[in-house]
Amino acid sequence: MTADLILHEDPRSGNCFKIRLTASLLGLPLERRQYDIMKGETRTPEFLANVNANGRIPVLQIGDRFLPESNAACWYLAEGSALVPADRFDRADMLRWMFFEQYNHEPNIATLRFWLLFVGEANLTPFQQGQIMAKRVGGEAALAVMEDHLARRDWMVGDSVTLADIALYAYTHVCEAGGFRLQDYAAVCKWLNRVSGLSGYVRMD
Amino acid sequence: MTADLILHEDPRSGNCFKIRLTASLLGLPLERRQYDIMKGETRTPEFLANVNANGRIPVLQIGDRFLPESNAACWYLAEGSALVPADRFDRADMLRWMFFEQYNHEPNIATLRFWLLFVGEANLTPFQQGQIMAKRVGGEAALAVMEDHLARRDWMVGDSVTLADIALYAYTHVCEAGGFRLQDYAAVCKWLNRVSGLSGYVRMD
Structure with a gap:
């Protein structure tokens, strides 16, 4: 079955x-x-x-x-749970941050983590080597957008955790494996602790 | 006001x-x-x-x-209109294609169109020049996934037009400006005509 x-x-x-x-x-x-x-x-x-x-x-x-x-x-x-806002604008705004994650955050931060942690810098192709700097700049820009946003609020959208937080948490909390410095983003660090303190939180393997 | x-x-x-x-x-x-x-x-x-x-x-x-x-x-x-499926799986599947569009389609196909049509190949930086081939391969792979999917159905999700079609239509219908060959994708071409034949369709400027 x-x-x-x-x-x-x-x-x-x-x-x-x-x-x-x-x-x-x-x-x-x-x-x-x-x-x-x-x-x-x-x-x-x-x-x-x-x-x-x-x-x-x-x-x-x-x-x-x-x-x-x-x-x-x-x-x-x-869908239909408290992780998706009941308000129409907030629901679309949650999706906005999820699209931001896939366009501005993941291709930079997750890819650098994958290259540096799992492939190994010495094993990268010249084409990949040539993209490291652009992905570093792009990832830092994405983290700066989050820092600016979270300096004024506890959660990405509305007053409680939503899928926007979960989507952005995934690669942010392990971004140091891609060479990013979490200590440069104080509001992001506080937000990471908010997420990991949630009831039902599980760790990444 | x-x-x-x-x-x-x-x-x-x-x-x-x-x-x-x-x-x-x-x-x-x-x-x-x-x-x-x-x-x-x-x-x-x-x-x-x-x-x-x-x-x-x-x-x-x-x-x-x-x-x-x-x-x-x-x-x-x-949201709440016929452009978003009423079925729960189909609604998530529509979002699946919208995330695919932003991750696999737009960064390749839209970027090449922007570089070749608006910036001009001669004005690209060496870094951009070095990415053309990878974006060509990535864009062709995205079009091939769409071709395979549309060979067996009229719309990306369910039996009628949804936001998945609109999201993917936007850069697909002008992909030749980025050097992609629509004639290689027969099912995609038929689907483009389905979209442009919709009541209320407007042209891109």
């Missing part, structure tokens, strides 16, 4: 962690199937045919349906 | 066009305020302080509140 909710993941991925954290905060049980992206396990013909034609994890399996994209999976789990 | 809905835009931007198209399909009036991103008009102190600290357009102004991120603005306008 197939579990209701199965997370196809690599446990080192912050994008996968977002979904685990959302489920845990909501008290939803989640079966985990693990793949090693370093060994190409999400590019096999079976994975491409049955899980995600885009060759990426995470994918949230709901019965026999498959939902790629971390932030869409978090939305599926949390 | 301030209009209810004001779009802060550069009319050459596909991200701005998404919001105009969504509003038009829904019959919502939208006041337009135009900025020239080539002249840095979204990086002035006034813009950063009053419209978007991230220095980007589009921004949808709703009364005295400001909503950046094109796909979040489309969501705000369309």
